[in-house]
Amino acid sequence: MFYPDSLNKLITALGKLPGVGPKTAQRLAFYLLNAPAEEAESLAAAILEARRKIHYCSVCGNLTDRDPCHLCTDPERDQTIICVVEEARDIVALEKTRQYRGLYHVLQGAISPVDGIGPEQLKIKGLLRRLHDGKIKEVVLATNADVEGEATALYLAKLLKPLAVKVTRLAYGLPVGSDLEYADEVTLARAFSGRREME
């Protein structure tokens, strides 16, 4: 009631973004009104362009502007190993480590009975299809280290057991740079049971 209609509309639209409350939405709206016209317009254009161009890779489920994505078609990548992640953004986190040079598979979620998400909602069929021809030797389960991620990893491990493929899971343990004193007991127990001999 205090603002002109189109400003109210903008505040409402911004308020739907995650982590953006009414106050922040108002601040962002004012910023967009006072910013140079190109900046506001380029944000609007970027939203529309991304929505138009970006889709999921039909092979691995990564976000891409071509199909299959550049990770699936890169001949330099190891074609015998698939790393299974929950979301496309997890791929970025793993790529940044520069440790892994194999393929990916995005489940687009994790098993979460509370949210009504079962295995049938995840992109598991596509994963099984990729394992059919026997070229894949290892599947790394890189789902999150939380309850849902763990449940999903356990489900997949059981599902893949009959296939002639090695199934591994990311290691649990102390985060690098952390203090033992502040580690929670579950993490510490996992770090203990997963201890490795030093060379």
Add this chain to the structure above:
Amino acid sequence: MFYPDSLNKLITALGKLPGVGPKTAQRLAFYLLNAPAEEAESLAAAILEARRKIHYCSVCGNLTDRDPCHLCTDPERDQTIICVVEEARDIVALEKTRQYRGLYHVLQGAISPVDGIGPEQLKIKGLLRRLHDGKIKEVVLATNADVEGEATALYLAKLLKPLAVKVTRLAYGLPVGSDLEYADEVTLARAFSGRREME
């Protein structure tokens, strides 16, 4: 390098918003990609529409979609008093109190030598023009209670002194609901010197 071009562009555009760092920009971009198409499109449309329709009221400097704005043209409002604020959003804060039914004037900033903003950058000429015909009896200086707001109020008070208009300033004092113990000494000193007799 990890994302398709158009996704990178969207992340960059979102990252220019105030208070949005690279991580948040990424989260917002993923949200916009996964949200229903109408939602993303309506945000883009709202940005463009607000930029097209909203401008500053030529009389008071409020944000509006018509000119003069609904506050300037409301016949129910007291036409003899002007409340001077720094930003258009301050009007909303004051309107919400339902205490004030007069006119407004937005300076579009405050005097801040550090940021290179002097009186000539503020909409002061327009304010003086509105005081010319002698219809305005009081000017309430409602700039912020910080150094810049105070400097601006002092400057305006001096400037308006020769005119036959009462110049007032919002009261300083303890915020309602606050603890005396936690008030800073400047606020407490102001609250003390501004003490009022109880009826």
